[in-house]
Amino acid sequence: MTQSSDKMYLEVLKEINYLIHADDLKSGDRLPSERELSDRLDVGRSSVREALRALELLELIETRPGGGTYIKAAGGRRLVEIIASFILKEDKAREDLGETRLIVEKEAIRLACQRASIEDLEAWKAVLNDYRKKVEKGETPVEEDYLFHSMLVKCSHNHLLHHIWIPLVEYSKAALEESLARSGRPILSLYEHERIYEAVLQRDAAKAVEELSAHLQNSAF
Amino acid sequence: MTQSSDKMYLEVLKEINYLIHADDLKSGDRLPSERELSDRLDVGRSSVREALRALELLELIETRPGGGTYIKAAGGRRLVEIIASFILKEDKAREDLGETRLIVEKEAIRLACQRASIEDLEAWKAVLNDYRKKVEKGETPVEEDYLFHSMLVKCSHNHLLHHIWIPLVEYSKAALEESLARSGRPILSLYEHERIYEAVLQRDAAKAVEELSAHLQNSAF
DNA sequence: TGTACGAAATTGGTCTGACCAATTTCAAAC
DNA sequence: GTTTGAAATTGGTCAGACCAATTTCGTACA
CATH class of the missing domain: 1.20.120.530 (GntR ligand-binding domain-like)
Incomplete structure (x- = not known):
């Protein structure tokens, strides 16, 4: 986890993406818990959360308190609202x-x-x-x-x-x-x-x- | 900051967006520091960081260690890559x-x-x-x-x-x-x-x- | 007065730990 | 086999520590 010049959250994103492809995870499937990802990837839980927040904003995942983190069918509506407010100036x-x-x-x-x-x-x-x-x-x-x-x-x-x-x-x-x-x-x-x-x-x-x-x-x- | 059912990072995003519009901030302009946003918005610094990571992934902002957080001209290339990697399975x-x-x-x-x-x-x-x-x-x-x-x-x-x-x-x-x-x-x-x-x-x-x-x-x- | 240098302050980056709310799991009782 | 409650697990938020990178500020010197 210290082999790259990228920020931790980007490394975490890469690993999550790899995991999804390796395990052929689909919409509705559950990702490992924050703590498990933290242990597995040997990074702090905060770094995992930062990565997850970024994915969540993209509406690519959904998090349920007590329940876990799930892959979501690609949507993108909220994302669009946010981008729009920055771009359409x-x-x-x-x-x-x-x-x-x-x-x-x-x-x-x-x-x-x-x-x-x-x-x-x-x-x-x-x-x-x-x-x-x-x-x-x-x-x-x-x-x-x-x-x-x-x-x-x-x-x-x-x-x-x-x-x-x-x-x-x-x-x-x-x-x-x-x-x-x-x-x-x-x-x-x-x-x-x-x-x-x-x-x-x-x-x-x-x-x-x-x-x-x-x-x-x-x-x- | 406790008036809404949204997660903190989403509230932070809203406030950042409001700030950008209120101050008419443009590409290259500097946002308040993480600690200042944390104080101002009465939220933990982690919540601020989670929001900023999400914006950073969208390439809407750029963060420089020791230097601060800057608004970026809208790019979107990485965003599209990430969405595509989820979609193109x-x-x-x-x-x-x-x-x-x-x-x-x-x-x-x-x-x-x-x-x-x-x-x-x-x-x-x-x-x-x-x-x-x-x-x-x-x-x-x-x-x-x-x-x-x-x-x-x-x-x-x-x-x-x-x-x-x-x-x-x-x-x-x-x-x-x-x-x-x-x-x-x-x-x-x-x-x-x-x-x-x-x-x-x-x-x-x-x-x-x-x-x-x-x-x-x-x-x- | 202007410039250069070093120390201090500030900023982002990462991690740890605490604690709470929500949910899930598991064991015991019926 | 079903139900209930406790324990465990999970996400959410915050505080704090400490490090690296950058900026700012004060002092010394020409």
């Missing part, structure tokens, strides 16, 4: 964000046209229906809008693309809320969502991309 | 990787055709020349191949896209080495690189995408 970053989101969603919808299963499309339709109900009640469908786009990217069946997309859309949340708060925008957005959905249902990639691009532009993100 | 993930890399590079090269500056193109040409020299010496141009593609994505002038691309290509490194080790592949790859570069020089997006796609396919990643 520059105008260039905002431009790149919008552009990158468009790139990811356009490619995702192309793949969705090939790969969306019947079940996918039914789940997506349900989300669309929830959106309509919200709009009819005069409420702002922020969460439903998120879910609509999330389904879109999930229908690509490229998990990595979805992971990349999540932080992108989180950054756009504030802009989305403003957009949907504009008079008449929710019903128009619903209309656009329906056209996007129909294009994917018809497996028409060119039309889907066209409708999606128009939608994102009209949303003024 | 599944076969499906590997398929998604190749596909996602193709998506990112194709979109990047489209943007490069619009945005590459004269300086960009000169730097890229220099990389291509290094590649040629390596091949003529009979050496395997692994690093030069990486740099060629990195330049390609940088010419898009979308920093975010480049950040996303880096881990994608890191995970393709092994496959790249195998590919370039095949007899005759380096010279062929050089030829393909030149055609890609020429297309971007001509600002011909369709041709650039076509040449790039063929190249990535021939590389058999």
